[in-house]
Amino acid sequence: MQRPRASRVGELEFCGIPVWAGWMGMGRRDAPFGYRLLGLLSLALWLPAVSCQCRILKCNSEYLSATSGLHVGTEESAEFCIALRAYSQCTRKTARACRGDLAYHSAVHGIEDLMNQHNCSKVGPTQTPARAQPTSLDCMVHSDAPELCNYEKSLQRHAPHPNYTHCGLFGDPHLRTFTDDFQTCKVRGAWPLIDNNYLFVQVTNVAVVPGSSATATSKLTVIFKNFQECVDQKVYQAETDDLPAAFVDGSRNGGEKHGANSLRVLERVAGQHIEIHAKYIGTTIVVRQLGRYLTFAVRLPEEVANSFEDNQGLQLCLKGCPTNERMDWRLPQPRKGGSAAPHSAFTREAATAKCRERLPVDDLYFRSCVFDLLTTGDVNFTLAAYYAFEDVKNLHSNKDKLHIYQRTADHSEGNSAPGRPSLQTLPISHFLLICSLWCCLAHL
Structure with a gap:
């Protein structure tokens, strides 16, 4: 064995x-x-x-x-x-x-x-x-999942509008957590994104270019845990150049149970885009391959996301990356010759222009696109950032939070508070006025 x-x-x-x-x-x-x-x-x-x-x-x-x-x-x-x-x-x-x-x-x-x-x-x-084998009438009545295997229908009496949350991972990789925190992480190797009582998701990240800390996702494993009368345990696994439209056992639904169709794998674009719909837990997962690497996005109820034991372990979507795995991802300073890295074919101006073609808003998706082009030189990361934002538009429940903007503190220098000018930034006339007032007060 x-x-x-x-x-x-x-x-x-x-x-x-x-x-x-x-x-x-x-x-x-x-x-x-x-x-x-x-x-x-x-x-x-x-x-x-x-x-x-x-x-x-x-x-x-x-x-x-x-x-x-x-x-x-x-x-x-x-x-x-x-x-x-x-x-x-x-x-x-x-x-x-x-x-x-x-x-x-x-x-x-x-x-x-x-x-x-x-x-x-x-x-x-x-x-x-x-x-027992169902009759033809049973097949007509239960052609879709029964109420038990449809999260939204089962909650209609008690909570007609459940709260949903979103998590996404794409690019270098950049992580958007359930709480809309945006991070860039190194996290090389296998790391769990989600681990609760219903669902387990793990990604494996590999180095993108030699001599750089940049990584990207090359493998994704999703486990839907066995759930009552609805679905059997199902495992979905994707790797670079292998984005299957079925679970690892060859099936496309939740197995042999009565509510099996409450879990389905759907192929949107062969080899590039699949979706997994798990109605019994109100969850939608989107997996894409762009270039050599995978992206991940999920929408699920907060109740499902928070259904785990206190000692269940690390979950990047819930807690973010460990502090020692996070990167200061503000735009890297260009090297001599104008390129941000020896292996990048982009100057900052060229990377900015390329990302602006698909991402016109100067938010963190746009900046992650520029960062990835300067770090790796791989134009496919432009598509990764673009489709990550498209998935957010489709999956995020709060349309006012689609864009995430860089904090003012990230642009400030030294220890100056955001929006508060230091003495070095004051005009000379203001500085002389302050000195005059100070002298007057000293003679009172």
């Missing part, structure tokens, strides 16, 4: 997919048959999957769904045995891929104990009511 390898920020990676310690699926946690079963399934749901094909979390979720509301010792015990046999059959189908998975072995031993405890025969029907 392939051993997981540790990456830079404390997560494990297996088959190229990150696995975080303490990461928990979003399945139903209240098992109906006593503390023994509750403990078993809680353990199984808490343990991370360590195989690319192991589907034990899917088996756990199906079993919990099938036994919801049943009670031991009643006429429903037969349905309980049917669910256990189906659970056992599901684990056998995934046995080869789950060798060495502790969650899998815990489930197998737990099933055997429960079947013996409740006198269930190992031979018999395995079709549970929850897995």
Whole structure:
């Protein structure tokens, strides 16, 4: 079995997919048959999957769904045995891929104990009511996600206008956080953007040019965690020159559950632009490839963004980049010959003119464009800044906050407060007037 390898920020990676310690699926946690079963399934749901094909979390979720509301010792015990046999059959189908998975072995031993405890025969029907094939009428009524799997519809009675937030990463990379803080970061290697109870997003950044601290995103991994009756666990992964229109298992929706269409991958421009719509959590993700690098943008409810444990770890979209990874990204001073860097083909005037073609407003998107051209000389970063702003226009809920402007303090010199002139900047007439007033006051 392939051993997981540790990456830079404390997560494990297996088959190229990150696995975080303490990461928990979003399945139903209240098992109906006593503390023994509750403990078993809680353990199984808490343990991370360590195989690319192991589907034990899917088996756990199906079993919990099938036994919801049943009670031991009643006429429903037969349905309980049917669910256990189906659970056992599901684990056998995934046995080869789950060798060495502790969650899998815990489930197998737990099933055997429960079947013996409740006198269930190992031979018999395995079709549970929850897995019955839908009728044609059901398909018509539920062609779209049910209310449970549509975040906005499920909130209409209580919060008709949920609050949404936005995060974006593009270019060198430049980060816009959930709180509209704008930063430029080095963050080379693998870093988590989002890590909450429903969603995990990680980017991998690589050096753009030798001898420079500039980095850009070459790989993106998105994990939608298993959620009740709506979706199975799904993983989307994109890399340079590989922007697929499907999840890693080849599917384009949330799996085999009733609300599977509440999670969909849509291809807007082949190899350049995909969108992932997760209606069950009210979330939209936009991924683009521009030149050799990827951009990321997301819109999600604040309730979803804030659904995480206190010790869940670093999230760049929530907390920004660590202080030691941030760059002073004010426009670099040009070197001799007019170019900002040896590898840049742009002078500041040329970079400004090029960025002005697509970004007429002098905001931080425009300045990030100029910065990237001076730092890397790659004209594709102009498109990265342009489309990052286009995504903000489509995804940000507050149209008054689309543009972010550089603070006055960034332009000031020394320790002078913004807008307050120093003595060196005062006209000579004002300076003489102040001296005269001071002399008069001294003789009073």
